[in-house]
Amino acid sequence: MSMPHFPTRALWRKLVTQWAKEHGLRGDSLFLSDMMGQEILLDQSPAVQAEPTLGSPVRVTIGLKEGTSSQEVESWKLAGGHLHRDEPVHALSDGRQRVRVTAWCNDSESVSSSLTFRVLPTAGLRGLMVDWCSRQGVDLADVSFKMTSGHELTAADTLQSLMPDATLPREDVIDVRAEPKGTARPELTVQLPDMQLPSAVPKDGAAKPAAPxxxxxxxxxxxxxxxxxxxxxxxxxxxxxxxxxxxxxxxxxxxxxxxxxxxxxxxxxxxxxxxxxxxxxxxxxxxxxxxxxxxxxxxxxxxxxxxxSKPQAGQAGQASCKASEEMLERTSLSSQEPGQDRPGRALLKVYDDQECIEFWMRPSTTFERMMTAWRQARQLQQGQQVRFELKVDDAKGLRAGDLGSDETPAQRGWSQGVVLMVRAHAEVPPADPNGTMSIKVEADSPNGVNEVKFNMRLSAPLGKMMKAWCGHHGLALEQAKFLFNGRALTAEDTLMSLGCRGEEITFRAVPHDEEAKAAEPPKPDTTETSKPEPKESKQEQPEPSDQQKVSVKVEAEGADGLTELRFNMRMSTPLAKMMQAWCEHNQIPTKDVEFLLGTTVLKPEDTLCSLGCMGDAEVVCRA
Structure with a gap:
């Protein structure tokens, strides 16, 4: 017997039951034996047999147990492929013809699968072909069915039409061979930039060469x-x-x-x-x-x-680019020999107050391309005016002054071995009163720095933001003060009046009395609590270095990326307080976390002062 695939962990009983069902027998009347003639236990699986290689064909023999009924013996004889030549075989009484469909292995010498069907001589053979493909798990369009004469079967064929001169049904079995169709179109591939994709239809014309x-x-x-x-x-x-x-x-x-x-x-x-x-x-x-x-x-x-962000000095003799005009240098290219890399090209170094950018361009190319590239690199706003000035420290044939977009290095007197130093003057455009800006308000809390963000128009009074922040924290407006660069803000101030520019600006919210003590000189205040004098007297005295407060930032790698939490601590306060607050904020036991300062593991009794931290810089720890 043969089957195309059988799971190695499935029981042999499943195989026998399936075979018996296809041949009209009862599974409990059959047994299996191996090549040595030893009976195989049906409650075991092929995995426990001593077969050397998974996937290799395993040959077993199926037989009929002794003592079975005569009806079982007759069904066994009609199973096909197991009939003795000396035993007479009679045609089926129901008028059906036995047809055996056999599939062969690639070597065409061993049977891969053999199934026997009972078909009416006048019935179309399409049902037989569909049933066989369904049992084998293949598509009907991929299989070709042929008679022993080589005639390929079609869905409309019947046994009567294929064998008009024969008397059907007859005693012997009609054999049909199942073969895979060899008409599948070969898969083609086309070269795409970064991957291979299948394509069923080839493209006309030669393939374009890949881009460098x-x-x-x-x-x-x-x-x-x-x-x-x-x-x-x-x-x-x-x-x-x-x-x-x-x-x-x-x-x-x-x-x-x-x-x-x-x-x-x-x-x-x-x-x-x-x-x-x-x-x-x-x-x-x-x-x-x-x-x-x-x-x-x-x-x-x-x-x-x-x-x-600034370019490195490069090879020996290359001029260093500085933002201040007093430090400008223009060096001959003969010492660094750039002509070997850029023959016949002019080197331009365009700088402003932040960085210097180098450009190589042909002597006949206009400065417009350089100006456009510089604007894109600096990410300037649309419509912002920039003036490009050519600087000349001595007379070497160069003509100093503002550059025109339609001018070229050759028109300015450039020659081989000369570096063009260009100063970019960016004129800040007036702010749009209706433009918006992001505001971040920071405030100290027991769990670190609390941040709230707002979007406001440049011309809107800040009083609206102050009310929203106080309402968010359940505070009265009189209880909080807002600071910007050490200056107390008023409700009438606007972002435009403060000269704010950029993508985001940070304000600081503090208690009203704390801001008064930090921003104003000590003086009697009858509107506050009745004991301000002792606190103000302490403010008059210089604060000891170990009592100075320092910002401590704790970084940790989380599922959403890097998380940061800030604390304000005195130099003499043990770090255990910070560790406990951080763990409570992140709901992590303190014993499961280590805090590092550089490569040093921090201990709860450590202080910023004992670690040698400076009071004028933020301390960054890692959890």
Whole structure:
């Protein structure tokens, strides 16, 4: 007997029952034996047999038990393939013909599956084919059924039409061979930028050559490398990107792979932070080469703008770019020989009060392209006016002054080996009174710093924000004061009158009496409590260094990314108070958390003073 597939953990009894059902027998009258003639226990599975390899064919023999009824013996003889030549066989009394469908293995020497059906001579053979395919778990469209003569069966064929001269039903079995159809269309593939996709229809014409690409590898550094230490990509995740595709897409994919927020990661190249509009072509990376970028967390000291936003000095002899005009230098290119990398190109260094950006351009190209690229790199607002001034420290044929967008380096007297130093003067546009701005109000609480954010128009009085903040915390407006850069705000103030600009501004909310003591000189106040004098007298005395309050920020890596919680503590206060408050806020037992300052494990009895922390800087701990 043979079946296409049988689970190794299924019982042999299931196989015998299925075979008996297909051949009109009872399963309890049959038995199995192996190649050695030993009977197989039907309550066992093939997994417990001593078969060497899973998936290899296992040959077993099925037999009829002794002492069965004569009816069972007759059904056994009619099962097909087990009849003795010397025993007479009679046609079925119901007028049906036995048809045996056999499927062969790939070697065409061994049977893969053999099933016997009883079919009326005048009935269409489609039902037989559908039933066989259903039992084998295959699609009818993928199988071809052929007679021993080679004639392929169709759904409309009948035994009578195929054998018009034969007397049906007859005693012997009619054999039908089942074969897979070999007309399946071969799968074709087309080359896409970063993947292989199947395509059933080939495209006309020759395939276009793939665009040149650069291998970009991003490696975590500093604090970030410790957080990703468990990752298998120790050498950094690698990407292939086009020469003119923004590198920011690669950085976003890298952050998504590691489950990080893109705005918390700073990606740099040779110590300089990359802008969103930067491409491999911007930095002169060649196709087929590998470039390694560094990824730093925003909390890493190395990720501060003062450390990476300015370009490095580069090779020996290259001029350093400074924002102040007194420190400007223009160096001949002969010492650093840039002509080897940019033959016939002019080097422009455009700087403002924040950073310096380098551009390579042809002597015949107008300055308009440089101006547009500089605006995009600096992310200036739409319509903001910028004046570009060419600086000349000595007379070398260059013509100093404001640059026109239609002028070229050649028209300004550029020659090989000269660096053009351009000062960018960005004129701040007047603020739109109807424009909105984000406001963050911070206040100290027992569980750390409490933050509430508002969106306000630049011309709206701040009294509305003050009332909303006090109502949110259940306080009367007279109980709170709001400070901005040490100055007490009034309800009539506006963001425009304060000169606020940018995306977000931070105010600080303090109790009314605390603000009065911090912002005003000591004086009698009859509207407050009856005991202000002793507290004010303490304010007059210089506060000891161990009583000075310092901001402590505790960072922890959570399921949603990096979480931060701030505390204000005296230098002499034990850190146990901070540890307990942090654990209560996050609902974590204190014994399950360790607090680190750098690589030092903090103890509850430690103080900021004993750890040598300075009072003028924020202390950052890790939980």
């Amino acid at each position: 690409r650069v291998q970009v590898r991003i490696a975590a550094e500093g604090i970030l490398s410790e957080r990703l230490r468990a990752s298998t990509d120790q050498a950094g995740l690698s990407f292939k990107t086009k020469l003119y595709a923004p590198v920011s897409k690669v950085a976003a994919a890298w952050c998504k792979h590691h489950g990080l927020a893109a705005d918390t990661i700073v990606v740099s190249y040779q110590g300089r932070a990359l802008e969103k509009s930067d491409t491999p072509a911007t930095h002169g990376w060649e196709a087929g080469t590998e470039v390694i970028l560094e990824a730093l967390h925003v909390s890493d000291p190395r990720a501060q703008p003062s450390k990476i």
